Amino acid sequence: MPLKADLDAIDWKILRELQGDGRMTNVELSNRVGISAPPCLRRVKRLEEAGIIRGYRALLNAPALGLDVVAFCLIGLHHQADAELRTFAERTRGWPIVRDAWMVSGESDFLLHCVASDLGAFQTFVIEELTSTPNVDTVRTALTIRRVKDEGLVSFAQP
Amino acid sequence: MPLKADLDAIDWKILRELQGDGRMTNVELSNRVGISAPPCLRRVKRLEEAGIIRGYRALLNAPALGLDVVAFCLIGLHHQADAELRTFAERTRGWPIVRDAWMVSGESDFLLHCVASDLGAFQTFVIEELTSTPNVDTVRTALTIRRVKDEGLVSFAQP
DNA sequence: GGCAACACGCAAGAATCTTGCGTGATTTTG
DNA sequence: CAAAATCACGCAAGATTCTTGCGTGTTGCC
Structure with a gap:
């Protein structure tokens, strides 16, 4: 269960990108953070399981x-x-x-x-x-x- | 550019589901709202293009x-x-x-x-x-x- | 009654996801 | 100091999903 201290620069990039577009494909995300798709997906999964990513939500126009x-x-x-x-x-x-x-x-x-x-x-x-x-x-x-x-x-x- | 009046029950279901889990796959979404995948995806695209869905965002654990x-x-x-x-x-x-x-x-x-x-x-x-x-x-x-x-x-x- | 508009579902090709595996680097241990 | 263990990366392949085109049925409007 990684905490803040266990996050490296790539993890922070992932969090930033998914916060900007939570529906981005994993290949797109992996390109933006500079690693290949499989380890990128593994990092996202780990962030989800650790509870650092609480979920994803569509933003609606009230x-x-x-x-x-x-x-x-x-x-x-x-x-x-x-x-x-x-x-x-x-x-x-x-x-x-x-x-x-x-x-x-x-x-x-x-x-x-x-x-x-x-x-x-x-x-x-x-x-x-x-x-x-x-x-x-x-x-x-x-x-x-x-x-x-x-x-x-x-x-x-x-x- | 559909407005509120143009939304039917399925559109509202889509909005509700994507608000709960914005990263749900389209096939899962289509199952939940009761139509097949292609028209479901077309509805989501239309909602996005109309600006009703403003975007997607990961929720982080502060x-x-x-x-x-x-x-x-x-x-x-x-x-x-x-x-x-x-x-x-x-x-x-x-x-x-x-x-x-x-x-x-x-x-x-x-x-x-x-x-x-x-x-x-x-x-x-x-x-x-x-x-x-x-x-x-x-x-x-x-x-x-x-x-x-x-x-x-x-x-x-x-x- | 006929025609246009629309949305659905099927099907197929393209793209993505997902898993297993081998390699190299860093850290831990003897 | 060296050997072993740990870890994360990237490649490759099968499974799943996305995406588009097309035919069909329904609805609404002349």
């Missing part, structure tokens, strides 16, 4: 699918005991509007990344779901105007 | 790569004229710590999703880069404790 509203919600709870935090975390998984969610420290307890078809649907969610959820204290929302940067995890130079 | 800190920063600017917003947006693209960034409306002007190797690196970024950037008024940070939900865009039932 507006083209009729999802015009992207927003973030900062949630503050009344009580932050472990059970309450778990309860709220579980609840976020049942809300399809919530794309991904983080437990955070600071002024708020949770940050929710939300996608909705329109402003009405989002407001309905905030009012009828979020604020009416037990233990929810504060809800601050930030509607997104546009994305100004969208990169993967490894965007910087690596050894 | 902690395994020595990136232990994930945080969000809410940035408020002094002046929000178009030129100033563009200037700050451009600046976020030069910061490797910033994974993706959104221009938002509400109490703040930008939301930054940041990934750093450790707390020190993140704090250095906030102090020496963010707060010392011209026109930056307020910086509120939320360190993430853990991710409680991580799904793609299309997680709910579709026609």
Whole structure:
């Protein structure tokens, strides 16, 4: 189970390339990183099995699918005991509007990344779901105007 | 250039499957959505060319790569004229710590999703880069404790 | 009722994936 | 210091997948 220390320059190149295009063929990938196809495939498999590559995902165009509203919600709870935090975390998984969610420290307890078809649907969610959820204290929302940067995890130079 | 209205049930299945595993082979995908491989591939190509599928990306395991800190920063600017917003947006693209960034409306002007190797690196970024950037008024940070939900865009039932 | 448009499925050639094996370099061990 | 072990590479071949062209059936529209 290789960790960061076991990765060499070729592994970092592989991660960078697959992050840019996760559906690239193995021969194309092997050309870009400078080795032949079989060892390249073995490296990718190893990175997957080690959990360094968690998976692959198609990126979808939200507006083209009729999802015009992207927003973030900062949630503050009344009580932050472990059970309450778990309860709220579980609840976020049942809300399809919530794309991904983080437990955070600071002024708020949770940050929710939300996608909705329109402003009405989002407001309905905030009012009828979020604020009416037990233990929810504060809800601050930030509607997104546009994305100004969208990169993967490894965007910087690596050894 | 098909839009939402032109998508049928099979297209939605394709989007859902590729969002779950973007590297699935076309024959596997065709089996899952219930048609043969050639028309399945043609549909995927069409979705790509229409921009509905924006691309594919490998998901990486940040902690395994020595990136232990994930945080969000809410940035408020002094002046929000178009030129100033563009200037700050451009600046976020030069910061490797910033994974993706959104221009938002509400109490703040930008939301930054940041990934750093450790707390020190993140704090250095906030102090020496963010707060010392011209026109930056307020910086509120939320360190993430853990991710409680991580799904793609299309997680709910579709026609 | 007939015609055009469209998407499906079959089939075949091209490309890719996948595995086994031999070689060379680096590291470990006696 | 030398021998052995370990490791990753690249080659080659069979299996799988991709990709294209083509014929057929259905749908919608004159």
